[in-house]
């Protein structure tokens with residue numbers, strides 16, 4: 001079995017995935033052993049008061065280093081990033097945060113002999129030339145967004161640290177992540193989360209991609225499970241490191257609206273594609289994740305129906321408490 005992680009730093013911990021990952025890691029490894037770090041706070045008291053929180057800007061290497069030293073960190077889950085839609089608005093910022101930030105994390109990990117680093121990638125590494133159904137594990141990667149460019153470079157940089165310095169860097173290509181705790185941070189698949197909030201709050205949603213747009217998605221419990229399972233996997237079984245394809249479910253925006261209507265029959269949805277449609281059109285529809293299945297026994301649990309049931313139930317309860 002791999003050496004157990006003891007003291008963990010989560011960068012970008014206030015974000016959509018970081019906030020729920022931090023909670024899950026605190027449950028497993030002890031609240032005081034998991035340091036949440038971000039440049040902003042999260043409105044959830046659970047994250048802010050559930051264990052240590054530090055202001056860490058990942059573009060400032062000394063801030064990462066200070067947290068690693070202060071808390072005797074041995075593992076970093078590096079979730080800080082600029083996502084696809086915001087990246088297209090601010091490409092220079094996307095490069096700085098996604099590339100300089102990752103390099104800083106890897107350098108601090110190398111210099112302080114850390115045990116392991118998690119560096120997430122994305123289906124954004126694929127481009128219009130990728131076979132879309134399903135996207136293979138190792139096609140030529142020619143993305144058309146700056147976000148995708150940073151994710152391809154990030155995978156390669158992680159692999160370089162594995163082979164050149166023996167640092168244990170691991171990562172998956174997340175599909176669009178759907179969740180009920182923290183809102184997404186400016187990606188192309190945000191519609192698949194926003195639609196639930198608008199359906200419950202207003203009974204209507206204007207979706208920014210076409211009704212027939214099919215993208216790979218995953219429900220947050222599967223995302224957290226995949227992240228923790230890979231980081232706890234026996235490293236001797238891994239032939240891939242930073243670029244595992246990961247599949248959950250695939251559906252069109254229209255099918256998602258239809259599934260929500262089974263719970264909320266009066267819900268209406270119109271489709272008005274904006275610039276994000278171009279990004280969506282450059283990504284595959286489904287993913288071949290056989291490498292993850294073979295090397296660390298990955299299996300997704302949620303499909304469109306079970307995810308929708310759970311999202312509606314959780315968000316309805318939040319709405320009743322006035323916390324949506």
Ligand SMILES: NC(=O)c1ccc[n+]([C@@H]2O[C@H](COP(=O)([O-])OP(=O)(O)OC[C@H]3O[C@@H](n4cnc5c(N)ncnc54)[C@H](O)[C@@H]3O)[C@@H](O)[C@H]2O)c1
Pocket residue numbers: 011012013014015016017018037038039040056057058059078079080081082083097101120121122123173174175176177178183184185186187189
């Ligand atoms: N959510 C998805 O659907 C999805 C899909 C594919 C890949 N990913 C990847 O997963 C990771 C986490 O994504 P997320 O959805 O939680 O993103 P998010 O936008 O919700 O959160 C990112 C966090 O990073 C923080 N951040 C931004 N700049 C920073 C800086 N300079 N220093 C420190 N923190 C900074 C933000 O404040 C934010 O809290 C990212 O690497 C992202 O590319 C996410």
